[in-house]
Amino acid sequence: MFVSIESRTSRTLLKSICYGLPFDATGLHSDAKAVTDRLDELRHRYTSLRISSGNSASPVSNYLFYLMLKEKYSGFHFELKKPEKRVVTNLHIFKVKGRIPSLAALLLSDSLAIKTDIENKYERVGNLNKYTNEIASLISGSGVMPPTERSMQGLVNTLDLCKKENTELVFISAICPDYSYTRDADGKPQYTFHSVGDNTGLAGDKLIKAANAIKTFGANVGLPVSHGLFGGEFEYVSFYKNDYSPSQRAEFLGKVDTQLHTIGGKLEAPFKVASFFELCGGEEGWVEQHQQIKQRIKSGDMGLTGLDKYAFLEVYESRKALYAKWFPSSEEEIVWNNFISQAAEYALMGKLFNEHYKHHVVLAVDHYKMEPFYSYFGSSSVLYVKTDYL
Numbered sequence: 001m002f003v004s005i006e007s008r009t010s011r012t013l014l015k016s017i018c019y020g021l022p023f024d025a026t027g028l029h030s031d032a033k034a035v036t037d038r039l040d041e042l043r044h045r046y047t048s049l050r051i052s053s054g055n056s057a058s059p060v061s062n063y064l065f066y067l068m069l070k071e072k073y074s075g076f077h078f079e080l081k082k083p084e085k086r087v088v089t090n091l092h093i094f095k096v097k098g099r100i101p102s103l104a105a106l107l108l109s110d111s112l113a114i115k116t117d118i119e120n121k122y123e124r125v126g127n128l129n130k131y132t133n134e135i136a137s138l139i140s141g142s143g144v145m146p147p148t149e150r151s152m153q154g155l156v157n158t159l160d161l162c163k164k165e166n167t168e169l170v171f172i173s174a175i176c177p178d179y180s181y182t183r184d185a186d187g188k189p190q191y192t193f194h195s196v197g198d199n200t201g202l203a204g205d206k207l208i209k210a211a212n213a214i215k216t217f218g219a220n221v222g223l224p225v226s227h228g229l230f231g232g233e234f235e236y237v238s239f240y241k242n243d244y245s246p247s248q249r250a251e252f253l254g255k256v257d258t259q260l261h262t263i264g265g266k267l268e269a270p271f272k273v274a275s276f277f278e279l280c281g282g283e284e285g286w287v288e289q290h291q292q293i294k295q296r297i298k299s300g301d302m303g304l305t306g307l308d309k310y311a312f313l314e315v316y317e318s319r320k321a322l323y324a325k326w327f328p329s330s331e332e333e334i335v336w337n338n339f340i341s342q343a344a345e346y347a348l349m350g351k352l353f354n355e356h357y358k359h360h361v362v363l364a365v366d367h368y369k370m371e372p373f374y375s376y377f378g379s380s381s382v383l384y385v386k387t388d389y390l
Contacts, residue, residue, distance in 0.1 A: 003029050003108045010102035013039075014065060017046050028108075038108050042068070060087050065103055072111065095120050121146065125153045127160060134220040142213030143206070145368060145384040150306075154381025155361055159221055162359045168224040171214060171363040171383075172353050176203040177232045177239075177252075178259050188388055193326050196239060198258035200266070203365040206385045208266045214363070215268040227271040228357065229264055231256035234276060234286060234345065238326070238338070279352045286348070293376070294344040303347065303376035311372075315343075318369045347376030354378045 005013065005028065016023040020043065025035040049064045058064055059080055066078045066087060078089040091100050093115055101109070115123075118136045122128055128135075135155070139146055147155065162169050178201030180194045189202055200208060211227075218225030236244065236252035244252075257273065264271035280286040296303070302312060316339050323335045330338075350373065353360060362374055362382040374380040 002110065003035060003105055005102050005105040005108070007102050010104035013104040013108075014062070017043050017065075035108060042107055045071075060085055062103060063087070065107065069103070069106060072107070092120055093117075095123070098123065118146075122149060122152045125149060125156060127156050128152070131156060131159055131221055134217060137220065138213055138217045142210045142217075143386045144210060144213070145386055147381070147383055148371065150375070150379060151371070151381045151383065154379055155383070158359050158361055158381055159223070162223050163221075165359070167359055168226055169218060169221075170226050170228050170357055170360040172228040172230070172357060172360050173207055173363045173365060174230045174349050175207065175232070175260065175263065175365060176201060177235060177256055178202075178204070179239075191322070191325055193239065196252060196255055198255040198262070200263050201259060203387075204259060204263040206365045206387055207263060207363065210363070210385045211266070211268040218269070225269045227264065227267055227269055227363075228360070229260045229271055229273050230276055230349070231260050231273075234283075234290075238341075276349065276352060279356055289351075290341075290344050290348055293347050294341055297340050297343055297347070304378065305347075305372035305376055307372050315369045315372070319367065322367075343370070343373045346370050346373035350374035350380045351377040353380065 009028075013023055015021065017039070023039065025032050025039060029035045045068055046064055049067055053064075059082070063080075066089065069076050070078065073094075075093060076090065078087050080087055094101055094106060095115065116132055116136055118132055118139070119128065135152075138144055158169065161167075178197040178199050179191050180196070181189045181191045181202060183189050191202075214225060214227075233253050233256050236249050239252065240248060260273045264273060277283045277286050280289060300309065302308070307315070316336070319339060319342075320335065323330070323338055327335060327338055350362070353362060353374075354377065362380055364371070364374075364382050364384045365387060366384075367387070368384045371382045371384065374382050
């Protein structure tokens with residue numbers, strides 16, 4: 001039995017319990033007698049709690065009702081903030097269709113199923129209940145950030161398809177080259193872009209730390225997992241500020257390839273190193289597609305990102321600190337054009353992932369604000385590993 005009671009009626013009903021006042025339960029539920037009987041039980045329990053406390057005044061309003069709710073639901077918690085004389089609760093765990101039932105409804109109704117934080121956050125995601133515990137474990141123990149609703153639905157859909165077709169789940173990562181960096185007074189790394197190496201790099205290190213949790217997640221959902229590793233091979237142009245020799249280009253691409261194989265050797269699941277240039281039929285194909293997308297974005301075409309011009313500008317503002325390091329002393333127009341170029345890179349990467357990998361999830365180690373651009377041409381499920389660098 002669930003009794004739906006709006007807030008005003010809830011206050012009246014709770015007051016009747018507090019002061020022993022009569023309350024007409026007619027209209028609350030089709031079984032008015034059952035509601036009346038349960039109301040009598042609540043009055044009896046309330047009186048018992050008040051007597052056991054020596055009839056002393058409650059520290060805050062509804063304090064005894066919170067105790068009663070705690071008795072009924074072990075998952076309910078509340079904390080009394082004495083200086084402020086207020087209560088902090090986790091009543092959100094009872095949320096139904098976006099709304100939290102009133103105290104009276106929770107006390108009078110049969111025990112309700114308590115939802116996890118994941119279920120509450122993504123209550124509109126279909127079939128999430130199949131993987132709730134596994135996804136919650138992945139997010140809580142691996143440094144993976146809670147994804148957007150669109151990405152969560154994409155993750156669930158991908159898991160369903162992999163299981164239906166008995167195929168592996170591929171985690172695709174585009175990894176920033178091993179650029180030089182410094183650490184600030186708090187130990188937070190910041191790219192300097194003075195040089196590029198062939199070690200794992202900041203981004204690669206983050207992926208490696210999440211590797212065990214990714215493998216465990218696959219085992220928990222009953223799917224084999226693997227990694228597809230891509231590097232920022234196209235970034236040699238911006239690294240050399242459009243002034244490079246063939247040997248410098250070759251050296252940069254060689255370091256990126258070595259970096260990816262080094263990262264792969266430290267992962268917990270099988271991996272394959274891939275190339276954006278190769279997926280485009282060569283570097284010329286990448287450049288051509290990238291230029292076309294860049295012009296579309298520059299003209300205001302946001303594709304399927306879901307961004308309007310204001311949200312687009314918000315993403316730009318969040319990335320300006322990085323561009324200040326990457327392109328120091330550049331004019332605003334140059335910084336703006338570099339941002340559009342990078343947005344186009346993400347759009348093209350997402351397009352290539354969708355074209356060449358049937359069932360995959362993007363496991364990103366870049367800045368989460370850039371996520372929408374992965375879905376420029378089609379929806380992409382993106383899980384972000386938490387990063388502490390720009």
